[in-house]
Amino acid sequence: MYDVAIVGAGPIGSFIGKEIASLGYNVIIFEEHSEIGNPSHCSGLFSTNIFDIVGKIGILHPAKKAVIYAPDGSKLRIGNDKVRGYVVDRVKFDRELAKMAGAKGAEIHLKERVKKVKYTDISTSKGEYKAKIIVGADGINSIVRKEMGIGAPKILGAAQIIAHSHLDEDTVEIFIGSSIAPGFFAWRIPLFDDLAKIGLASYKSSWLYLKKLMKKLKVQPLSISGGGIPINTVERTYARGMLIVGDAAGQVKATSGGGVYPGLMCAKCAIKAIKDALERGDYSENALKNYETCWRNGIGKELKYASYLHRLYTKFRDDEFNKIIKILNDEKVIKIINEEGDIDYPSKVAIKIFRKKPSLMKYLSIPARPYRKRI
Ligand SMILES: Cc1cc2nc3c(=O)[nH]c(=O)nc-3n(C[C@H](O)[C@H](O)[C@H](O)COP(=O)(O)OP(=O)(O)OC[C@H]3O[C@@H](n4cnc5c(N)ncnc54)[C@H](O)[C@@H]3O)c2cc1C
Incomplete structure (x- = not known):
């Protein structure tokens, strides 16, 4: 009997595994792939907050500035030397x-796919195991979530290439507009030498729109990847002896598609709830409910706000995007963004911008959308 079994050795599963194992408990982590981190679909732009939690690992170079392109080609430049x-x-x-x-x-068991979980039993491609607590950190198609009988979050399709495409190493580019990436945005992120990751997510065929963007940027793919971005949290993240964390629970910022920071913040809540449950020997639904209370009262508020902004965003037409970028292109607004902007907490800066530019308030109404009920 293991104390904790974790399904998935992505960043969230490994972080939870590290923290629980360092408390002296027996931890087993199952990863279906033969190598950690491969294949990867991520664009790899992480906020500084992430490194405060896990330490400075995997860094290529700092990102200081962003250029946001409106559909009409006008630009909003933000950032400075910070x-x-x-x-x-x-x-x-x-x-x-x-x-x-x-x-x-x-x-850590590599190349071992978890096929079924039924508290306290785990059935994998290689054998049978038992654990007091089972953690699903198994991404968007989480088997643990399915076994818990919880519905999947809404997923946005994403496509990405690596290509020769020169841009300043400290600058990322964002392209918005329903003609570019309906419902989301496209990005160009410098890797190293003259290589960049260019991708987008969309409610329509992301491959089709990425091909159009490749043509516009005059780039040829050296490699291609695809993935899914959850844009709402699921209705429940715990059950008797089981938890789901990270993408499995839809704990991703719907404004940016960034899932590593919110996933780690929720993982901290999971670690606390697991530690308490193991100390008390109580793995009941009631004991593990503390996990959900913790994350919903913490980063969950920001995720909810991001979902709200995302729903607004999906409504805008290209002419409205052009107008919004024009309004934001004001040195007072840029000063607010540069001084107070935090990739992980857009709500703080958004409120200040609305105060400075009341003309943006007219865009604050929510359309009826088919997925609205789930958020
Ligand atoms: C195109 C794209 C770009 C992105 N860019 C960014 C970005 O720039 N910044 C950012 O913060 N986030 C980004 N994200 C989101 C980010 O990648 C995820 O939020 C993050 O990887 C979630 O971590 P996780 O550990 O929850 O899940 P994952 O990273 O998906 O890890 C889950 C692991 O579980 C394993 N697994 C699944 N099922 C089983 C099973 N049955 N048995 C055993 N193992 C299993 C998988 O192989 C995988 O290793 C991006 C996502 C996409 C699609």
Whole structure:
């Protein structure tokens, strides 16, 4: 009998594994792939807050500035010399975290797919196991979530390429507009040398729109990847002896698609709830409910706000995007963004911008959308 079994050695599973194993508990982590972090679909732009939690791992270079392109080609330039985030080697990042978990004593089983979980039993492609607590950190198609009978979050399709495409190393580019990426946005992120990750997410075919963007930017793909971004949290994240965390629970910022910071913040709540449950020997639904209360009262508020902003965003037409960028292109607004903007907490800066530019208030109404009920 293991104390904790974790399904998935992504960043969230490995982080939880490391922290619980360092408390002296028996931890086993199952990863279906033969290598940690591979394949990776992530664009690897991480806020500085992430490194305060896990340490400075996998960093390629700092990101300080952003250029946001409106559909009409006009630009909004934000940022200055302050480091806002880092571009990471995502494979290395995931591997470093898994290595830390292993160093603290967590057993990591690679190439072992979890096929079924029924508290306290775990059935994998290689054998049968038992654990007092089972954690689903198994991404968007979480098997643990399915076994808990919880519905999936809404997923936005994403496509990305790596290509030769020169841009300043400390600058990322964002392209908005329903003709560019309906419902979301496209990005160009410098990697190293003259390589960049270029991708987008969309409610329509992301591949089709990415092909159009490739043509516009005159780039040829060296490699291609695809993935899914959850844009709402699921209705419940705990059951008797079981938890789901990270993408499995839809704990991703709907404004940016960034899931690593919110996933880690929720993982902290999971670690506390698991520790308390193991100390008391109480793995009941009631004991693990503290996990959900913790994250919903913490980063959950920001995720809810991000979902609200996302719903507004999906409504805008290209002419409205052009007008919004024009309104934001004001040195007082840019000063607010530069001084107070935090990638992980957009609500703080958004409220200040609305105060400075009341003309933006007219865009604050929510359309009826088919997925609205789930959020
Ligand atoms: C195109 C794209 C770009 C992104 N860019 C960013 C970004 O720039 N910044 C950011 O913060 N976030 C970004 N994200 C989101 C980010 O990648 C995720 O939020 C993050 O990886 C979630 O971590 P996780 O550990 O919850 O899940 P995952 O990273 O998905 O890890 C889950 C792990 O579980 C394993 N697994 C699944 N099922 C099983 C099973 N049955 N048995 C055993 N193992 C299993 C998988 O193989 C995987 O290793 C991006 C996502 C996409 C699609």
